[in-house]
Amino acid sequence: MAAKKKTTTASTRAKAQVKKKMAPPVPTLERLEAIHPDAHCELDHEGPFQLLVATVLSAQTTDVNVNKATPKLFAAYPDARTLASATQDDVEPLVSTLGFFRQKAKSIIGLSKKLVASHGGAVPRTLAELVELPGVGRKTANVVLGVTWNTPEGVVVDTHVQRISQRLGWTKNTDPVKIEQDLVKLLPREKWDRTSHVLIFHGRRICFARKPSCEKCGISDMCPSAFAAENVGRKPPRLRVTG
């Protein structure tokens, strides 16, 4: 019985490994949307200003850590006008659990000042205006545009989106900017925001970096890396400096 099960598993893997170069983008995305109907931005916020601040704070740290810090921050400074009048000494203790907190405190005060001075305290709705704000790059701008208004000007590429796009054969690139260029060519504009949320959910729940759960994955029949993905889309190991 055990031998039969082993043979079946091996044959399933062999079938899955019949080489496809690329998972068909739209059908694969639709399947992923069905698997993760609750996929959404996991940064807690109320309105575009708080999302902008939370996204700036999320660089190099997890959403969970940001969500632990922001309730006190937003209770004291709920909008651009209040945060623009805060000092560095006021804000640093509220974000001190996050990496690069001094720079992040400077950025969120600075972006608040600019929002007040140039946009009447409101968050602008174009990527060109958003990236002019301190600490705001293309990725942060597209998170805000996508989550708030579903008008991103690209696909947000984080570590999960990067890894899974490579595993699905949607890109051969490793640079996030080039991966984004590949994704926008493959996927319809109205799906750009959903794409990053469902890929992030899939990466956090099934397609793990180290041991992807291909056996449990609902797109394994479409995925060219199924059952052979462990080394696809992984960051290179850090070199040890000795001596």
Ligand code: SF4
């Ligand atoms: S879990 Fe496996 S089959 Fe699913 S997307 Fe990741 S590599 Fe492909």
